[in-house]
Amino acid sequence: MTLITDPQEAAAFCARQAEAEFITVDTEFIRDTTYWPRLCLIQIAGPEEAAAIDPLAEGMDLEPVWSLFDKTDLLKVFHAARQDLEIFFHDSSRLPHPVFDTQVAAMVCGFGDQVGYEKLASRLAGARIDKSVRFADWAHRPLGRKQLDYALADVTHLRVIYQKLRKKLANSDRESWLEEEMAVLLNPATYRLEPSEAWRRLxxxxxxxxxLAHLRNLAAWREREAQRRNVPRNRILRDEQIYDVAGLAPQTAEDLARARGVSTDYARGKVGQAILEAVAEGLAMDEADLPKAPPREQQVEAGPVVDLLKVLLKQKCEQHGVAQRLLANAADLEALAAGDPETERNLLQGWRGEIFGKAASALLTGRLLLTGDGNGGLQLIDKKENNEP
Structure with missing residues (x-):
């Protein structure tokens, strides 16, 4: 097992992997005290060797890694790639391409929702992963032998997992399904954190x-400030404080000091002034420009319809051996029942439309019926195919 701390050695290792058909990749990082994840280790395995490259080593240059990831004729294999890709996008302003995510592939192949690496390693590679150092401080140096063994196991067993999942996908003719999911994963917009949209997480x-305008402006200010200072957003202002300030709509430092956890000195300081400016912006907005709340009444009325959609989703996923979470989540079903056009478009496109979306649309319009099959199971009846009115 190899730890690379020398930039020339890292460049040589990457050059050797450049001719491979695929490489497996993983990272170790920490983000407890920062807004942006701090990259602490990059693990890469080619067909013949595996190594962990130390980004924190003195003089380390990661450009050979980014160049390796840029090779379009080299497949990069990850498990649960989203966080890794977010780090790479922030640190290098680019994304690896092409990418194969074994977690998504496993969901397509019917291994269940968000199947973990440990489970796949056991079932497909016959390996047991020692996770006792999973929550170690990966920024602390030197790294222990047990840490390195754990880190490299995340890419060495991944080679076998990838090869077996690729075969399963080919046998089931579902490779195009994975390609659709990878297109979303490799869209830079997925990783651009827009402060103006931060309020939607509240x-x-x-x-x-x-x-809601105050909520949006305060959340956007907090996001920008957290990014600028590279600290967790709750270090700037906690969620409950944002709710309180948005409700109070303070116009003076004295008003702001009435919000929970906000001292008079804080309210009168530079940060307090920025908060008051965000509120003032909301107070000055024209009515037509204020954000609109979602149609709650539709969501409430749609409750029984959502229940029907859940039954249909479960039936379709069992029929086709695919994870429910990959097809649609609870929010998708609620939006679909409420008639959200964007959700309808998303669920009617590609393989989702063939497996679930078209059936869901038929169910909502009354063309498709869900009934018992007389044996404790369910069956779907298409009224049009059965010439029913």
Whole structure:
């Protein structure tokens, strides 16, 4: 097992892997005290060798790694790639291509929702993963032998997992399904964190559009400030404080100091002034420009329809041996039942449309019936195919 701390050795290792058909990749990182993940280790395995490259080593140059990832004739294999790709996109401003995600492939092949690496390693590679150092401090040096063994196991067994999943996909003629999912995963927009959209992660039941404007402006300011200072967003302002400030809509430092956890000194300081400016922006907005709340009434009325869609989703996933979470989640079903056009388009496209989307549309329009089959199971009846009115 190899730890590379010398930039020339890293470049030589990457050059050797450049001629391979595929490489397997994983990372170790920490983000407890930062906004952006701090990359601590990059593990790469080719057909003949595996190594962990230390980005924190003095003088380390990661350009040979990024260049290796740029090779379009070299497949990069990950398990649960999204966080790794987010790190690479932030650190290098580019994404590896092409990519194969074994977690997504396993879901396509019917291994269940978000199947873990340990489970796949056991079932497909006959390997047992020692996870006792999973939550170690990966920024601390020197790294222990047990840490390196664990880190490299994440790419060495991945070679076997990839080869077996690739064969399963080919045998089931589902390779195009995975390609559709990889296209989303490799879209740079997936990793661009837009401050103006940060408010959508907050959970508020308020229908007041002015309140929602304050919520949006405060969340955007917090996001920009957290990115600028590279600290977790709750270090700037906690969610509950954003709710409180949005409700109070303070116009002076004295008003702001009434919000929970906000001291008078804080309210009068530079950060307090920025918060007041964000609120003032919301107060000055025209009614027509205020954000709109989702149509709650539709969602409530759609409850029984959502239940029917859940039954249909379960039936279709069992029939085709694919993970439910890959097809649609609860929010997708609620939006579909409420008539959201974007959700309808997404679920009617590609393999999702063939497996579930078209059937769901037929169910919602009354053309498809769900009934018992007389043996404790369910059957689907298409009224059009059976010439029913």
């Amino acid at each position: 959970k508020s039941r308020s229908r007041d559009r002015r309140y």
